Amino acid sequence: MKRITEKRLILMVSVITMLLLPGVLVAAIPGITGPDFSLTAKTGTVVVDDGSNIFMWGFANGTGSMQYPAPTLIVTEGQLVTVSLTNQLPVNVSIVFPGQTGVTATGGVPGLLTNDAAPGGTVTYTFTAGQPGTYTYYSGTQPELQVEMGLVGALIIRPLQGPKYAYNDAATVFDREYLFVLSEMDPPIHVKVQQGKFDEIDNSEAYPVAWFMNGRAGMDTVAANNDPIFPHQPYAALALMQPGERVLVRMVGAGRDLHPFHLHGNHHRVIAKDGRLLKSGLTTDLSEGAFTTSVGPGQTFDAIWSWTGANMGWDFYGHKGPNGEIGQACVDAGVALQPGESLADHCKPIPVAPPDNKDMFFGPLYTGSPYLGGAGPLPPGEGGFNPYGAYPFMWHSHAEKELTSYNVFPGGMLTWALVVPPGLLQPEP
């Protein structure tokens, strides 16, 4: 693992500490539920992890601040959804809903994909939320500029089967869900927009140098939801889960480029694309196991990811009997199985003798123990960045250049999935 500067990790440990305090709920995907929504297109700024700002156009919830990405709209299939768009930008704006059928627009002026709201004007979109799944929405007016400027977000349609299902299919049940909206930006275009120099913008030459997950770049992805440092970027991209849990990973391509989304720690199973289950008829399963999913712009994917100790060959909890027994003696002593363990590896110690500390070079997340939730002696000044002994797995764009912000690593499209010891996270409502 590449060396990470300490000041970036302070963010991380503060997040982990805060989120893991007993009684703190781990949020389901934050968003607004409507089904009547009022969005305003307005200007704002976002913060890149080097501390700089980028001027944005984005959607706000009602009279609130512009946010990037746009508010995640969460509805249930069959609901009649209305989205009223008020335009406070100096140009026409609109919203299109790929994957939805029968979207009607009232008010506004006819545009090339739907009705636009003129500056100062409004338009209302109405549709019946179609099949459940993960979808995207964005401006249909000059999208090559307006999607770049930030007018893009996610739409989630929950199935009637229940909020812990991705689709009306028992196989899509999950314990926890996370949304990843992937995008990139060419900041000089934003500067020209801010200066009103639209004639000097050549969108065919867009060249991104900043990449984002849920609107945050680099280590900022792990700061909490609604962290006040990011008044226009309310969504975190940190994924927390416990061993054995089924995690639904919703992926949305929100920029203009394709991003190879690479999830360390285990394969994931892609169960749906563009809001449609990868299944034929009732029984033919077309889902795919992968460790990288190429998320193209405008596309969506749903995947199930899980971490267990299967096939590790050792007990990742480091179970021992009451008198320190390991192996069969520990099993015979009746030490209980914990979530995510495989019976075959229960009580088996790690089959290597850890080297002496003086022979090791430490990553900042090493606890001194190889076991989940464990801790061990570390030289002074090392460790402390993984207080609950989680197993961290980087989830990131595998186009390595996209792990930078303005050419500086770490940055860009990266975040972590933390497998934390069981009992630390509340179940998702």
Added chain:
Amino acid sequence: MNHIIRYHLKLALILLIAMVITAGTASAITYNLSTGTVDKTMPDGTVVTMWGFGFTGGPITVPGPELVVPPGDTTLEINLTNNLSDSVSIIIPGQTATMTPVWINPTTGAVTSTGSRIPGDTTSRVRSLTVETAGLGGTHTYMWTNVQPGTYLYKSGTHMQVQVPMGLYGAMKKNSIAGSAYPGRPYDVDQVLLFSDIDPVIVGAVIAGKYGSACANPPCTMTSTNSYKARYFLINGEPFSYSRSAIPIGTAGQTTLLRFINAGSHEFLPVIQGLYMDVIAEDGKPYPFSKSQYSLLLAGGKSIDALITPAASGYIPLYDRSLHLTNAAGSPGGLRVYLNVPNAPQSLTVSRAGTGTGIVRATGLPGGIDCGTDCTESYNLGTVVGLTAYPDPGSIFSGWTGVDAGTETLPSATVTIGAAPVAVTATFALPAIPPSGTSLTLKRPNSGKVKKSKPYKIKWKFIAPPGPTIKIELFQNDLFVATVTDAAPAGTPNKKGKGKGLFLWTVDPTILDGTGYQIRITSTTDPTFVDLSNKTFKIVP
């Protein structure tokens, strides 16, 4: 049977066999293609001369003609005549053929071998994947046996990094049986959507003989395609512009097969709006199970087949979500089309009238009108066409006739298509110049001179609020010269509505020194607020 009838039968049989022999095998189709140059005009007026295929004796097009291999035919022959100066060839990825690569000496360009490199030769490079057709009238017949059904791209197999972007590509298709591209997947109507792109700089260098490390017309300005930068993006040979017509497909309830092919240098990501595609095949190979998607990852060289069955008539937007939606820097453009599910179309014709000038565009989907150059289009029954009038600098828009009630005075109006043709008129006017002393008065310049060497304060006053901004235009001898500014802040009215404003004018150095100049100021929201310099002034250095 008597011997005369037997003789006639024998003759008939001989004639029949002769006909079959001269026609070739019964299961072959033959096309005669030629290469040549063609000028393609982009919507922004740029003319790009490209290379392309055409049926021999017919026009050269980019993409080249669609080659159809009937379901019963297993052999495709192309008799190629190459009128370009460079050698070319034809390959069809996905269809099997005997390929005989052509190797060249990279320094001299001379052919060193065909088939394999000579043993011991480690420097020759492949110029062509198969047999070449020599330039300047050379001919060759290319043949594919056991042609498989599906959607394919034919293209030059010679110096491909140059010749394919130059325009040497086209679509080839074959059905497994009539009405079905693949077994069990019938359709009513099919439509090829061939995506491609153009780098006018590299294409221009090739045409001018300035491409390559040893070019025909030195100095060689472009030695490789490393700097390939597409500026124009095309579907079926045309980028989007307001005048582009929608592409007709099947009617409501019919199944249309969309045959996507990408001859371009980028992957593109077409998305369809309002319905899902049933994606059934890739690279000419049917999937065992189809997939329901609204997006396609269309990599370079790829073909993807998808069925749609629109439930209602209307226009279905299809556009590139990787946002190649411009013509160079101009918008809208690029990879955008509308699929027309037709229903009782009527024509909409736009005329322009009045003393002023301007243009009218269909700015609502599906476009189709850009008047001046394209003033008429057919639209389906019930379509609400959005039209916008754009007055030229110096003119104002004064109203419509023939548009939907309530939109007659708005610069953006709607026309709802009914059961009869519609005629619409947009009127542009030159505003009358009122005498001084009315609501808005230009205080300077009214005479004298304006120096280019330092900014000049244009000043005005008003006795009633003229709105938020003032447009300032420069005339010379009553002819429009330039817009000084589209929107200068007009100035804040006091309690009585009176006020004044100024604009700091830095004269553009390209404006010629001389006499006879006047400034005209006009409110951007109320054209009755207008004034003109009382007398002419000079512009001096």
